[in-house]
Amino acid sequence: MTTEPSTESSLPPASQLPRPEGLVSRIFLGSDGLRVGWRLLLYVAFWLMMEYAIGVLVLLAGGLRVNPDSPPSVILEELRSFLSAYAAAVLMARLERRPAGVYGLPLRQAFGGLFWLGILLGLGEVSLLVGLIAACGGYSFGTIVLHGSSLLDGAALWALAFTLVGLSEEFLFRGYPQYTLARGMGFWPAAVCLSLVFGAAHLGNPGEGAAGAANVVVTGLVFALALRRTGNLWLAVGWHASFDFGETFLFSVPNSGYVFDRHLSSAVLHGKTWLTGGTVGPEGSVFGFLTLGISAVLIHYLFPAKKHSNAPWNPVAD
Numbered sequence: 001m002t003t004e005p006s007t008e009s010s011l012p013p014a015s016q017l018p019r020p021e022g023l024v025s026r027i028f029l030g031s032d033g034l035r036v037g038w039r040l041l042l043y044v045a046f047w048l049m050m051e052y053a054i055g056v057l058v059l060l061a062g063g064l065r066v067n068p069d070s071p072p073s074v075i076l077e078e079l080r081s082f083l084s085a086y087a088a089a090v091l092m093a094r095l096e097r098r099p100a101g102v103y104g105l106p107l108r109q110a111f112g113g114l115f116w117l118g119i120l121l122g123l124g125e126v127s128l129l130v131g132l133i134a135a136c137g138g139y140s141f142g143t144i145v146l147h148g149s150s151l152l153d154g155a156a157l158w159a160l161a162f163t164l165v166g167l168s169e170e171f172l173f174r175g176y177p178q179y180t181l182a183r184g185m186g187f188w189p190a191a192v193c194l195s196l197v198f199g200a201a202h203l204g205n206p207g208e209g210a211a212g213a214a215n216v217v218v219t220g221l222v223f224a225l226a227l228r229r230t231g232n233l234w235l236a237v238g239w240h241a242s243f244d245f246g247e248t249f250l251f252s253v254p255n256s257g258y259v260f261d262r263h264l265s266s267a268v269l270h271g272k273t274w275l276t277g278g279t280v281g282p283e284g285s286v287f288g289f290l291t292l293g294i295s296a297v298l299i300h301y302l303f304p305a306k307k308h309s310n311a312p313w314n315p316v317a318d
Helices: 023-028 036-060 071-096 113-135 148-174 176-185 187-202 210-230 234-250 286-302
Strands: none
Touching: 036 071, 036 176, 071 148, 071 176, 113 234, 113 286, 148 176, 148 187, 148 210, 148 234, 176 187, 187 210, 210 234, 210 286
């Protein structure tokens, strides 16, 4: 896979850069400029400022009057989250003199082949997961409750909403933070740390539980593997979007503890929590870990590890 050209190749090796002198310089600066921790703090500060500014605009536009469980509400919230995270990364890219595409979303590959492959894989995984639960008697599809234009509108709005969820969450947890933290501690230690934060963030969802949060942590590691092997986030974005779309709309079950409006059927999960996931939804099922294992194997064989790579996501060969 190709990646955005990097300006880093024009810089001298770190070993040839002058060492910072003085206590304050040593605290803030390393051999390659501002230390990783300070870069992350600066990124978070930019992100919070953007979140606040965009939130004020949404408030002035009356966006907070939207039903919080509806597709328009999710669209507004996730659009704000993604724009804030991406704008903060663009500011950091200017400061670090890098193209913003190296942080995982190269624009020339936007919604290209990797994204649509991710869509297919995500739909395949969620269908297998719900199918396994149904085979054990834990899921009933019910009757279709949306018809005609309501069905088409619901499908289109949820497709847009979860594409934004994929963009927002993947970039926030595996975009700039993953790129920067990996430069300080290595790719996989950074992926583990951020996946734990990813799982912990979901514990605030209504209906979420320990099993669901653990599934989210493992999902983060699987998507980190996809990032490592493909060199960008587009496969993970498509996969994330279609998996959530399958849970919420197609199979009409809870999604990470949320039960949203305008789903396709009157589906019901019934049976033991270990089987169905309970209030968490299928992500809390024991079968969720099985499908994630299968997903990791698929990524491994579809995108074999390269011994040598100049991609910024592969500082060390697998």
